[in-house]
Amino acid sequence: MTDKTIKRKHYMLFIAGGLSVILFLLLFNKTVHYTSTNEFCNSCHVHPHAETSWKLSVHHNTPSGVSIKCVDCHLPPEDQTARFLTRKAYHGFHDFYAYLTMDPEEIDWAAKRSVEASKHFVYEDGCLKCHTNMFPSTLNEQGSQQHIKYIRDPENNSCMQCHHDVGHYRGETNLLVGLEETVDPTEIYTEPAEVKAFETFEEQIPGTAVSFKMIAIPGGQFKMGSPADEPYRERDEGPVRDVEVNNFWMGEIEVSWNEYLAFFTATGSQGRKEAVEVDEETDGVSGATPPWGAPDQGWGKGTRPAITMSHHAAQTYCRWLSQETGRNYRLPTEAEWEYAARGGTQMPYFFEGSPKDFEADGFIKKLFGSNKEVINKYVVSHLNSPNKTQQPDVVEANPYGLKNMLGNVAEFCLDYYDPQVYGKYPKGVVKNPRGPRNGMEHVVRGGSFRNSPKDLRVAARDFTKTEAWLVTDPQIPKSIWWYSDTKSVGFRVVCEYDEEMITTEKIKSE
Amino acid sequence: MNKDQLSRRNFLEKSALIGAAGVIGLNALSSCKNTTKEVDYEFPPLLDQAPDGKELKVGLVGCGNRGTGAALNFLAAGHGLHLVALADVFEDKVWDCRDKLLKQRVEVPEKNCFWGFDAYKSLLDVDLDVVILATPPHFRPMHFDAAVQAKKHVFLEKPVCVDPVGARQIMATAKKAENIGLSVITGTQRRHSRDYVETYRQVASGAIGDLVAAKAYWLQSHVWFRTREEGWSDMEYMLRNWNSFCWLGGDHILDTHVHNIDIVNWFMGRTPESAVGFGGRHRRLTGDQYDFFSIDFDFGKGISSHSFSRQIDGCANQLGEVIMGTEGYTNCKNTIFNHDGSVKWTYDYPKNKDGRSTGVVAVSPYVQEHIHLVTSIRTNKPVVEAHRTAESTLTAVMGRTAAYTGQKVTWEEMMTSNEKLGPKKYEMGPVDMEFPVPKQGTQHKA
Numbered sequence: 001m002t003d004k005t006i007k008r009k010h011y012m013l014f015i016a017g018g019l020s021v022i023l024f025l026l027l028f029n030k031t032v033h034y035t036s037t038n039e040f041c042n043s044c045h046v047h048p049h050a051e052t053s054w055k056l057s058v059h060h061n062t063p064s065g066v067s068i069k070c071v072d073c074h075l076p077p078e079d080q081t082a083r084f085l086t087r088k089a090y091h092g093f094h095d096f097y098a099y100l101t102m103d104p105e106e107i108d109w110a111a112k113r114s115v116e117a118s119k120h121f122v123y124e125d126g127c128l129k130c131h132t133n134m135f136p137s138t139l140n141e142q143g144s145q146q147h148i149k150y151i152r153d154p155e156n157n158s159c160m161q162c163h164h165d166v167g168h169y170r171g172e173t174n175l176l177v178g179l180e181e182t183v184d185p186t187e188i189y190t191e192p193a194e195v196k197a198f199e200t201f202e203e204q205i206p207g208t209a210v211s212f213k214m215i216a217i218p219g220g221q222f223k224m225g226s227p228a229d230e231p232y233r234e235r236d237e238g239p240v241r242d243v244e245v246n247n248f249w250m251g252e253i254e255v256s257w258n259e260y261l262a263f264f265t266a267t268g269s270q271g272r273k274e275a276v277e278v279d280e281e282t283d284g285v286s287g288a289t290p291p292w293g294a295p296d297q298g299w300g301k302g303t304r305p306a307i308t309m310s311h312h313a314a315q316t317y318c319r320w321l322s323q324e325t326g327r328n329y330r331l332p333t334e335a336e337w338e339y340a341a342r343g344g345t346q347m348p349y350f351f352e353g354s355p356k357d358f359e360a361d362g363f364i365k366k367l368f369g370s371n372k373e374v375i376n377k378y379v380v381s382h383l384n385s386p387n388k389t390q391q392p393d394v395v396e397a398n399p400y401g402l403k404n405m406l407g408n409v410a411e412f413c414l415d416y417y418d419p420q421v422y423g424k425y426p427k428g429v430v431k432n433p434r435g436p437r438n439g440m441e442h443v444v445r446g447g448s449f450r451n452s453p454k455d456l457r458v459a460a461r462d463f464t465k466t467e468a469w470l471v472t473d474p475q476i477p478k479s480i481w482w483y484s485d486t487k488s489v490g491f492r493v494v495c496e497y498d499e500e501m502i503t504t505e506k507i508k509s510e
Numbered sequence: 511m512n513k514d515q516l517s518r519r520n521f522l523e524k525s526a527l528i529g530a531a532g533v534i535g536l537n538a539l540s541s542c543k544n545t546t547k548e549v550d551y552e553f554p555p556l557l558d559q560a561p562d563g564k565e566l567k568v569g570l571v572g573c574g575n576r577g578t579g580a581a582l583n584f585l586a587a588g589h590g591l592h593l594v595a596l597a598d599v600f601e602d603k604v605w606d607c608r609d610k611l612l613k614q615r616v617e618v619p620e621k622n623c624f625w626g627f628d629a630y631k632s633l634l635d636v637d638l639d640v641v642i643l644a645t646p647p648h649f650r651p652m653h654f655d656a657a658v659q660a661k662k663h664v665f666l667e668k669p670v671c672v673d674p675v676g677a678r679q680i681m682a683t684a685k686k687a688e689n690i691g692l693s694v695i696t697g698t699q700r701r702h703s704r705d706y707v708e709t710y711r712q713v714a715s716g717a718i719g720d721l722v723a724a725k726a727y728w729l730q731s732h733v734w735f736r737t738r739e740e741g742w743s744d745m746e747y748m749l750r751n752w753n754s755f756c757w758l759g760g761d762h763i764l765d766t767h768v769h770n771i772d773i774v775n776w777f778m779g780r781t782p783e784s785a786v787g788f789g790g791r792h793r794r795l796t797g798d799q800y801d802f803f804s805i806d807f808d809f810g811k812g813i814s815s816h817s818f819s820r821q822i823d824g825c826a827n828q829l830g831e832v833i834m835g836t837e838g839y840t841n842c843k844n845t846i847f848n849h850d851g852s853v854k855w856t857y858d859y860p861k862n863k864d865g866r867s868t869g870v871v872a873v874s875p876y877v878q879e880h881i882h883l884v885t886s887i888r889t890n891k892p893v894v895e896a897h898r899t900a901e902s903t904l905t906a907v908m909g910r911t912a913a914y915t916g917q918k919v920t921w922e923e924m925m926t927s928n929e930k931l932g933p934k935k936y937e938m939g940p941v942d943m944e945f946p947v948p949k950q951g952t953q954h955k956a
Contacts, residue, residue, distance in 0.1 A: 135685035137659045144655075144682030145675065152925060477915065
């Protein structure tokens with residue numbers, strides 16, 4: 001009798017357990033499905049235009065009428081059950097947390113649109129699950145080349161590199177566009193600017209609509225390098241030396257795409273005549289070969305600083321500019337650069353503040369953040385750039401009126417790099433010092449949008465890394481005009497001041 | 511009620527059909543995979559003639575001597591094969607070819623004869639099953655892609671391209687062809703020659719042990735060239751003398767020597783990792799090509815292949831391949847030797863009336879290629895040979911680049927290089943290109 005009840009109880013328990021498991025699974029499945037609907041995603045998601053841009057995209061407005069759901073791209077395929085559920089939980093938690101703590105107005109949605117950022121929330125397995133045939137017969141030549149590249153090395157390539165706008169259409173073109181675009185010229189300069197005195201002027205490149213401001217920097221004496229007690233100081237920044245430089249002009253901003261493309265259009269060669277730098281027969285400058293891919297990284301050209309050109313290309317640009325304007329343009333020497341960047345100050349930066357305050361290292365500062373207000377006013381750095389260059393007008397100028405001396409892009413100097421060069425200068429006040437006579441790498445100054453405050457100090461020194469910056473260049477021999485693996489270096493021009501030049505200009509104009 | 515039952519029965523029948531189709535589909539997929547593998551490791555059936563089957567119509571793009579020959583080889587592959595269209599960039603070439611074919615009693619309708627740079631497009635509009643591509647190699651990637659887009663089976667003459675971009679284009683188009691079930695055979699006649707295939711089989715089953723070294727060579731007298739005639743524009747001159755210009759022919763390391771390079775890749779079972787070499791020019795009269803190349807292809811693990819080619823009159827000439835193994839060596843063609851030079855095995859050639867070996871295979875490898883193509887089409891077992899020929903061509907391009915630049919060139923660099931030879935536009939007239947003969951290294955100083 002008792003035996004039977006126990007058995008019966010067991011039986012009931014078993015049934016009830018089974019039922020509740022089934023019920024749980026059903027509910028769980030229902031929940032998973034419900035939370036995978038577009039409606040559910042949209043109910044919570046706050047990015048402006050996410051839904052409209054999705055509806056405009058080829059993934060919704062398909063020829064076959066199949067619309068791709070949010071989760072098809074933003075979660076791993078459902079058949080990878082464990083990964084699907086864990087990633088789903090992760091994103092759910094992340095989004096919920098963001099919803100509670102962040103102001104959507106303050107989120108930089110543009111930055112999240114970059115290929116690199118997209119890797120955090122777009123799952124390539126999803127692409128591959130639907131697109132089973134990577135080589136449809138109508139695939140064009142460029143597509144063929146890219147897909148071959150992808151299947152050889154899926155780790156270092158991504159679908160998003162080319163198919164950037166398939167999920168959300170924002171009128172972007174794909175990233176592989178060359179340098180076809182040209183500025184519609186409103187006024188073509190026939191003559192370079194007239195310069196009558198040692199004062200700031202607006203240079204004009206003849207034959208183009210491009211002009212740029214050259215600021216007169218009166219020469220003088222200053223202390224070059226950083227004192228031993230400066231926070232984050234490196235050994236190559238000393239010993240501090242008294243240095244004197246002559247008058248010179250310096251570009252108000254880093255050489256922009258407008259300026260550099262004028263050079264490229266005028267001198268660019270399609271063939272590989274890289275060994276010839278100056279064409280003796282025509283007395284012309286032979287310029288850069290076309291780059292592979294988009295050297296502006298899709299960030300836009302215009303007045304953004306030109307990047308990825310080699311040190312050699314920058315020097316060739318200066319030679320070309322000199323030829324076009326009849327003035328002596330060149331890269332700044334390291335001393336001129338530091339003198340100009342300091343703008344008469346003698347501190348870690350040309351504005352008040354210690355690198356220790358700005359740098360977000362240490363537990364406390366990581367937790368509560370550092371005071372970035374001052375530095376952000378003057379410098380495009382890792383703190384305020386969404387990992388790309390910015391237009392020159394987002395920062396304030398230094399005391400000489402130069403913009404972006406620190407930050408935005410690092411800048412080539414004329415000198416070869418030698419870590420001990422300050423100690424090798426002759427005793428006393430050094431006039432117009434130059435680096436070593438020869439070497440492999442050149443000085444790079446000023447830090448970039450990728451750097452944090454400690455590397456943006458006026459005295460911080462860096463140098464070109466030719467080999468590392470050309471690792472992925474597919475050409476043989478590698479380009480002498482474009483670096484394939486750095487996007488944070490540009491340059492600024494100086495114009496030599498020569499009293500005779502002013503007097504002849506005066507005589508001409510009289 | 512009845513209806514329901516009927517529909518249920520229909521449903522059952524349909525689902526059974528779908529199930530069967532699924533199984534067939536799967537089989538088709540796996541058999542497709544097997545056949546591509548078969549070419550290298552399990553060998554194609556080497557028939558004397560393609561089996562009968564549906565009539566096949568072929569069009570020829572590139573009406574020069576090799577093109578005309580290839581068309582005749584195709585027609586000789588079996589019954590029910592017809593040449594129905596011709597295309598070439600020059601009108602006179604088309605009519606010349608048509609006349610030559612008429613002498614062989616092959617008549618191509620006049621309305622299906624096309625000329626000009628776009629002639630291949632008009633040809634692809636004709637009702638065809640197969641296309642033979644035999645123009646200068648420069649145009650091959652473009653023509654191959656157009657042919658596959660038009661869903662034609664293809665015969666590609668070798669080399670299949672002249673630069674790394676072209677090689678990758680061929681590889682991509684090969685995938686497209688596989689995806690839609692087309693057959694593509696290339697003009698690597700050694701791989702289709704019965705003696706080579708049998709020797710490969712012996713070596714693959716260990717007849718000479720592990721492979722340790724190889725050499726491949728194509729040393730011959732000068733080949734044809736044309737001096738410029740009055741009235742020829744730059745483009746016309748180069749096209750009529752394509753064999754002398756790197757952008758059109760890829761230099762002779764591709765044009766002729768690619769066969770030997772292909773054999774070494776085949777026997778080794780892989781492509782080399784890098785190349786170092788040299789070459790030069792001192793006898794040629796036209797164009798921008800070298801007279802000789804000497805390349806060391808490094809296959810890794812200490813294994814390398816010396817590859818050398820020359821086109822100069824009055825020198826010791828030879829062509830072929832040698833592969834060394836731990837237990838002997840072979841000429842790849844028909845004989846396997848012991849290390850002491852004694853013969854271990856020879857290919858059994860057909861015998862003549864007197865019972866002596868004829869020394870030639872029963873079916874010309876130039877026809878055997880087409881028998882293979884037609885067989886794979888008619889038995890619905892698609893074979894795509896283009897990828898491996900693209901690899902062999904790219905191997906030769908790697909050697910050429912090593913010689914031209916004097917640098918060590920890696921396979922990885924070849925697979926990512928954006929080198930693309932030739933003008934931007936194809937039109938008769940002046941061509942704005944320079945043709946300096948490549949010089950490796952730097953000038954010595956006095």
